[in-house]
Amino acid sequence: MTKLKPPVEKNTYYDVTFEDLTHDGAGVAKIEGFPIFVPNGLPDEKAKIKVIKVQKNYGFGRLIELYEKSKFRIDAPCPIYKECGGCQLQHLSYEGQLVAKHNQVQQVLSRIGKLQNIKVHPVLGMENPWRYRNKAQVPVADREGGLVAGFYQQRSHEIIDMEACLIQQEKNDQVVQTVKTICEKYGIQAYDEKNNKGTLRHIMARYGLVSGEIMVVLITRTKDLPHKSNIISDITAELPGVKSIVQNINPKQTNVIFGNETNVLWGEEYIYDTIGDIKFAISARSFYQVNPEQTKVLYDKALEYAELTGKETVIDAYCGIGTISLFLAQKAKKVYGVEIVPEAIEDAKRNAALNYIHNAEFAVGEAEVVIPKWYKDGVKADVIVVDPPRKGCDDALLQTILTMKPGKVVYVSCNPATLARDLRILEDGGYETTEVQPVDMFPHTVHCEAVAKLVLKPN
Ligand code: SAH
DSSP states (O other): OOOOOOSOOTTOEEEEEEEEEOTTSOEEEEETTEEEEETTOOTTOEEEEEEEEEOSSOEEEEEEEEEEOOTTBOOOSOTTHHHHOSOSOTTBOHHHHHHHHHHHHHHHHHHTSOOTTOOBOOOBOOSSOSSOBOEEEEEEEEETTEEEEEEEOTTSSOEEEOSOOTTBOHHHHHHHHHHHHHHHHTTOOBOBTTTTBOSEEEEEEEEOTTTOOEEEEEEESSSOOTTHHHHHHHHHHHOTTEEEEEEEEOOSSSSOOOOSEEEEEEEOSOEEEEETTEEEEEOSSOOOOSOHHHHHHHHHHHHHHHTOOSOOEEEEESOTTTHHHHHHHTTSSEEEEEESOHHHHHHHHHHHHHTTOOSEEEEESOHHHHHHHHHHTTOOOSEEEEOOOTTOOOHHHHHHHHHHOOSEEEEEESOHHHHHHHHHHHHHTTEEEEEEEEEOSSTTSSOOEEEEEEEEOOO
16 A cells, blocks of 8 residues: 655745635645645735644645735734734734635535535624723733733743733723732732742633623632732722622632632622623623624524514523523523523523513523423424534434424534534434524634524425
8 A cells, every 4th residue: 555645845945825724823725735734824825834844634834935915914903912822813904804704614614514505694793893802811920020910922821911902892901900000009919820829810800891880800819818908999999980899719720710719809799781682790700702792793693593473482502691592582482591501590590580581491401401301391492592612512412403393493603613514414404504694703813603594494
């Protein structure tokens, strides 16, 4: 048997044209059909690259010289773009990002899902794609001049100070800076990861975009926080929007941010925010979508695809804190939500009550276990909505959908590859994907959300 040798060699230079972007934002060049992934390369660019690693089916390269630039290439607006790594696409104009994300969804659906003639709409992007994140979690360290609060430099444990993050709400930047300065004033020591010493590990800020309410969370190694009452009165004096100051205690030597114990130091346990007509209570540990403006765009689309008239029974699998369930409940007869994290279901129930929604029922458990039980108990769903994590739907859940045969399935996805895989299974089981709408929830990062509408084909 002849062993096929890759047509490229390590430490050799090649002239290439980038054809595509990988799902993590690297350029893809092909040399005699053999793909080489090159960070910073953009589709249509001609460049000289150096191959630095060769595997069996692909290789990695470094960009040496750009001969021809993409019309979408720009200078990244953020001064710390390269060190930080939180964004991956700032060297691509926003228009170019939306084109790239559309191509990615289209290609993956046809390559993995074998859905050739699928209608993928242009990506719904943001009018102003900056300053959108409503939550900041910033690690803290001691330096000679005082405290630094910022981000871990890529591939290191070094914390770099950061005054502004361009995808973060300005308010959150201000909160982090102010809290850092106050803690410095009272001589609070930052956590020292190597020796598991010191006090302050992270500063977290949450901001209600509509309500304007702010929560400050101090994540500390010790329960004792020196000068606690001074710190609290300085924070409330300097940051008038603050409604809640919370301490979370994490004594462990770990890079996991939160510990198990959370105490309210001042004010409320929750801040509130609104998406569409629904109000949400958000605690320090609650899951809450980080881009509420685009969340509304995504869930409005899910609601549109569900085509509710008020008579339907709907199941929301992977319901989290019930965001989609509560949107759906306004237009459906009854909504059942299921989610594996008990605290999220507590939040979902609280949010239902907060909005006087009485036709939503929530259960803790695995979607693939709870939904078949509901089916056995006689629940007949007209629409099933799924919004699974990146790994997609459990096969048992897909099989349950194929048994229950709801007239419609609305699939909200944060990973086009698993969306494609699952759509293929549903198509083979009798559904037709009629349209797919990508929504840009995380501008300047490689992430891409999409919602797909499936209808049961008449047999
Ligand atoms: N629609 C939700 C977010 C969904 S994120 C919202 O807007 O709040 C995916 C959710 O699926 C997470 O909350 C995760 O905890 C949950 N999950 C993961 N595996 C699950 C399973 N097997 N069954 C039910 N829920 C699951």
